[in-house]
Amino acid sequence: MTPLPRILLVAALASLTLAPARADEPKSRFPARVSDDGRLLLAEDGEPFFYLGDTAWELFHRLDRGEAERYLSDRARKGFTVIQAVALAELDGHSTPNAYGHLPLVDLDPARPAVSDGPSDDYWDHVDFIVDRANALGLTIGFLPTWGRYWHEPIKDGKPLFNAENAGKYGEWLGRRYGGKGVIWILGGDRNVENDDQKALIESMARGLRRGDGGRRLISFHPTGGQGSSRWFHDADWLSFNMRQNGHNTDYTGTYDHTRPDYDLLPPKPVIDGEPLYEAHPISFKADRNGHSIAADVRRPLYWDLFSGACGHTYGHHSVWQMWQPGRPPINNPLLPWHEALDDPGAAQMQHGRRLIESRPTASRIPDDSLIVADRVPTSVPGAGRYRFVATRDRDGSYAMIYAPVGRAFSVRMDVVKGPKVRAWWFNPRTGEAESIGEFPNEGERRFGPPAPGEALDWILVLDDASRNFPPPGRPLTGD
Structure with a gap:
């Protein structure tokens, strides 16, 4: 793109300087450490932090400040807590300037921002503006x-931009x-470690980062599809939690069933799926065979991961x-401009999963x-x-929760809930x-049929110890 004349650029940026937080904006809570049992992320106040992430890899690189404000405000309204973005972005972020004509590095040298x-x-x-506005x-x-x-x-010159030395400095x-x-x-960043030099680079x-931030921030690693950070770094003292990329598929079997094994690793570390199937994505990268995903396809991984032990999604x-947006080269045939896609239904439905989990005791x-x-x-149930x-x-x-991805009757063991009486609820994830x-009565096995049977309708059965008087699922939990 052609950079704006300097006088116009300064005027444009002056109109978008960071405004102070408004009274109606949410109180900032940032993840600070891992729980003592290695299962949860905790905020500065010591309470559980639910990682509800949105994927905005090109946020720093492609959006101007007004567009970034539009995007961040939308995601904050929809209950997200984490925005995943890349400083040196995938789509030629090293050589194609950002919205204001700026590049991130001098002479493509990571040691010289x-x-x-x-x-x-x-x-x-x-980047400062976007991070501060998000916070x-x-x-x-x-x-x-x-x-x-x-x-x-x-x-550059037949080599990667990074080596162990400049990676540490950067x-x-x-x-x-x-x-x-x-x-x-x-x-x-969607790559796996293939040799000792690459592993040394990542560790450097x-x-x-630890030298620079004084150990204040959590660290993880984002691999390619079907892989998890635990493969290379589970025992690394710098890896705060494991991140998987379960990938852009619709099946639990062979894809999302990988979350539980990471949860079961010792010593325990929190686990998150940092890249499941995206909404409106070619399923398994084969749109001509499988079409593009819809909201139901992205809801299933939300509950598969959460109920398999993930600390968020x-x-x-x-x-x-x-x-x-029109005028930009498309990657794998996106269906809508990004600003229209913000309102596709799957994004708003993610907050229901967060609110469901937070409506019951989380730590246990x-x-x-x-x-x-x-x-x-x-093969019908489970x-x-x-x-x-x-x-x-x-x-x-x-309490107990069972995710039914289809409107099919099923039976549960009632004795997993304590107390003589069990209160039951149907929670609608849509x-x-x-x-x-x-x-x-809390005895034996009991069969439950979803309120609207049908193969395209998912439901969650919530069973509570009636004596606990929990609020309806999805409502804030207080005093417990």
Whole structure:
């Protein structure tokens, strides 16, 4: 793009200087540490932090300040808590300037970030604006220092841009500049570690971040589809939590069933799916065979991951991650401009999963599919493929939840909930509404049929110890 004349650029940026947080904006809560049992992310106040991420890989690179404000405000309204964005962006972020004509590096050298005097005169000033504005809206930035291509593939003079030495310097510089803000560091960037040199490079960047931020921020690693950070770094002292990319498929079997094994690793570390199937994405990258995903396809991974032990979940939209609009080269045929795609239904439905989990005690929640009674035909219940049932419960017996991806009757073991009476609810993951279906004696097995049977309708059965008097599922939990 042709840079704006300097006088116009200064005037444009002056109109978009960071405004102070308004009284109606959410209180900022940023993740600060991992719980003592290794299962949860905790905020500065010591309370659980629910990682509800949105994927905005090209946020720093492609959006101007007005567009960034539009995007961030929308995601804050929809209940997201983390925005995943890349400093050195995938789509030629090293050589194609940002919206204001700025590049991130001097001579493609990661040890020399391109900085100029003044508050709005370089690439990193724009990153500052977006990070600060996100934080003011209560959003943490899942900050990727670089997309993986720049440390994994030849870019300059037949070599990657990064090596172990400049990766450490770049990490330290980023840590000093952003370590005092609401960020989570995410290394990797859709690439796997294939040799010892690459592993040393990643570890050097992690140590650099730690030097720069003084150890204040959490760190994870984002791999390619079907992989998890645990494969290379589970025992690394710098890896705060494991991140998976379960990938752009619709089946639980062979895809989302990988979350539970990471949860079960020792020593325990929190696990999150940092890249499941995006909304409006070519399913399995084969649109001519499978078509494009819809909201139901992205809801299923939300509950599959959460009920398998994840400490949160990440949503993505195929138009939004690349911030596509007419005039930009499309990647894998996005269906809508990014600003229209913000309102596709899957994004708003993610908050229902967060609110459901937060409406019951969180710290003692564990995955437990054993409370689902297998049907005569087990491929029906608990099911397989895209129709797999999963369950989670309170270790202390105060509640249980079963996700039914189809409107099919099923049976559960009642004794996983304590107390002589069990209060049952149907929770609608499409609307966030809950319907009480009564109290039942806590004995044996009981069969439940969803309120609207049908193969395209998913539901969640919530069972409570009636004596606990929990609020309806999805409503705030207080005093417990």
